[in-house]
Amino acid sequence: MDVNKNSYTFGFAAIMVIIVAALLSTAAIELKPFQDRNVELEKKQNILSSVGVAIDRDGAEEIYGTYIKSELVLNNKGEEVEGSAFDVDLGKEVKKEADAQLLPLFISEVDGKKRYIIPLRGKGLWGPIWGFISLEDDLNSVFGAVFDHKSETPGLGAEINRASFQDPFKGKTIFEGEEFTSIKVIKGGAQQGDMHAVDGISGGTITSDGVSDMLEERLGMYLPYFNTLKPAIEVDSLFNPLDSIVSVNDSIIN
Amino acid sequence: MSKSNLLSKRTKQLLSDPLNDNNPITVQVLGICSALAITVQLKPAIVMALSVMVVLSVANVIISLMRKVIPSRIRIIVQLVVVATLVIIVDQVLRAFVYDVSKELSVFVGLIITNCIIMGRLEAFGMANDPWDSFLDGLGNSFGYAWILIAVAFFRELLGSGTLFGYPVLESLGVYKLGYENNGMMILPPMALITVGVIIWIQRVKNIKLVESK
Numbered sequence: 001m002d003v004n005k006n007s008y009t010f011g012f013a014a015i016m017v018i019i020v021a022a023l024l025s026t027a028a029i030e031l032k033p034f035q036d037r038n039v040e041l042e043k044k045q046n047i048l049s050s051v052g053v054a055i056d057r058d059g060a061e062e063i064y065g066t067y068i069k070s071e072l073v074l075n076n077k078g079e080e081v082e083g084s085a086f087d088v089d090l091g092k093e094v095k096k097e098a099d100a101q102l103l104p105l106f107i108s109e110v111d112g113k114k115r116y117i118i119p120l121r122g123k124g125l126w127g128p129i130w131g132f133i134s135l136e137d138d139l140n141s142v143f144g145a146v147f148d149h150k151s152e153t154p155g156l157g158a159e160i161n162r163a164s165f166q167d168p169f170k171g172k173t174i175f176e177g178e179e180f181t182s183i184k185v186i187k188g189g190a191q192q193g194d195m196h197a198v199d200g201i202s203g204g205t206i207t208s209d210g211v212s213d214m215l216e217e218r219l220g221m222y223l224p225y226f227n228t229l230k231p232a233i234e235v236d237s238l239f240n241p242l243d244s245i246v247s248v249n250d251s252i253i254n
Numbered sequence: 255m256s257k258s259n260l261l262s263k264r265t266k267q268l269l270s271d272p273l274n275d276n277n278p279i280t281v282q283v284l285g286i287c288s289a290l291a292i293t294v295q296l297k298p299a300i301v302m303a304l305s306v307m308v309v310l311s312v313a314n315v316i317i318s319l320m321r322k323v324i325p326s327r328i329r330i331i332v333q334l335v336v337v338a339t340l341v342i343i344v345d346q347v348l349r350a351f352v353y354d355v356s357k358e359l360s361v362f363v364g365l366i367i368t369n370c371i372i373m374g375r376l377e378a379f380g381m382a383n384d385p386w387d388s389f390l391d392g393l394g395n396s397f398g399y400a401w402i403l404i405a406v407a408f409f410r411e412l413l414g415s416g417t418l419f420g421y422p423v424l425e426s427l428g429v430y431k432l433g434y435e436n437n438g439m440m441i442l443p444p445m446a447l448i449t450v451g452v453i454i455w456i457q458r459v460k461n462i463k464l465v466e467s468k
Contacts, residue, residue: 009325016332020339027346034350042353057353155294155415155441202438 078224122214157207272398414440
């Protein structure tokens with residue numbers, strides 16, 4: 001048979017395309033449940049690891065319920081809305097207008113301490129980056145942060161999923177007084193003692209900047225909700241300082 | 255296939271030529287893009303080398319089996335489709351069953367498809383030789399690719415980050431106390447090119463027949 005005839009060439013191409021399409025779609029459909037399961041477990045694992053619970057992926061399912069006490073869906077006015085926080089796809093939400101976005105929030109209780117876990121989603125150099133940041137119940141200090149990425153350069157931007165990049169976030173604060181500062185990732189290294197900055201990654205500047213932008217944008221969306229919680233917290237924590245102010249005043253008067 | 259055939263001179267040549275005399279990177283200068291992109295650390299370099307090994311050997315065998323029925327005018331497209339299909343299927347399977355490895359592979363999947371070594375071998379060898387020889391040729395070339403990749407990654411990770419496989423080698427050897435500092439240049443792509451250049455230089459000093467006559 002002449003393999004260089006036009007009709008043969010067309011026929012060959014057509015059959016090849018059909019076979020390949022069948023192979024690929026079968027593989028995609030058959031393997032989808034397994035892949036989704038991995039993604040779901042990994043999300044649970046990441047949420048847990050942002051509040052300092054280290055667990056392998058298979059164990060995440062079991063203990064997730066023990067530590068994560070409630071899941072809320074908020075709008076950008078700080079009001080609770082209907083829905084399942086775990087199923088909110090942040091990748092789709094960030095593309096919407098700010099006032100149409102659904103904001104998931106997870107509240108954990110580990111060793112009797114309440115912590116707020118905020119999912120993050122932003123842009124790296126080559127593709128999306130995401131993560132979870134957990135705040136202490138003062139809604140200011142960071143307890144922990146985890147980041148991951150789809151396709152950042154190995155050894156450079158991809159380092160954001162390493163402990164060496166994530167650990168410095170611990171103990172940083174997102175407010176300076178009343179003002180929201182977020183946490184910046186600084187090229188060339190953050191100044192010592194700066195409570196709102198961590199070291200960037202050499203050679204991974206665009207990814208580092210992506211992390212800064214992501215933190216500022218995502219945390220910023222939750223400010224209205226924080227404000228609804230703040231009065232309750234401030235009354236607690238201001239109680240003692242007020243006493244001392246009163247005594248100072250007394251001494252001035254005297 | 256008889257046993258003598260397995261160890262024939264030609265078989266040995268198929269496996270050993272690409273390691274030195276006909277190395278895909280240093281002599282044919284193929285696959286440079288991936289050699290620059292993923293040699294910052296040893297681990298991804300090894301993962302990449304293994305993936306290329308699997309894809310190249312299998313694709314070479316498939317193309318060799320089909321070589322008599324492929325219309326010559328669309329042969330490059332056919333090769334590309336075979337490589338892309340293989341890579342995607344492997345990626346999907348990894349993502350379902352060995353999730354961690356698939357995360358490690360992330361960007362390489364695309365890089366494997368575009369690796370010129372694969373297309374080069376399919377076109378130059380798979381299209382003209384029987385499946386067993388093609389398999390060996392695939393293995394040989396991926397070993398040739400692998401050792402360069404690993405050598406470059408070894409120096410870049412050691413001098414750039416002071417680690418090997420993430421283990422802080424320089425620190426435990428006390429090199430920093432002698433005044434050495436991690437060289438940030440090593441983790442940037444240009445130094446990969448220079449490292450490959452140095453390897454080519456050393457290779458040609460040792461292997462004089464590679465030097466082009468004027």
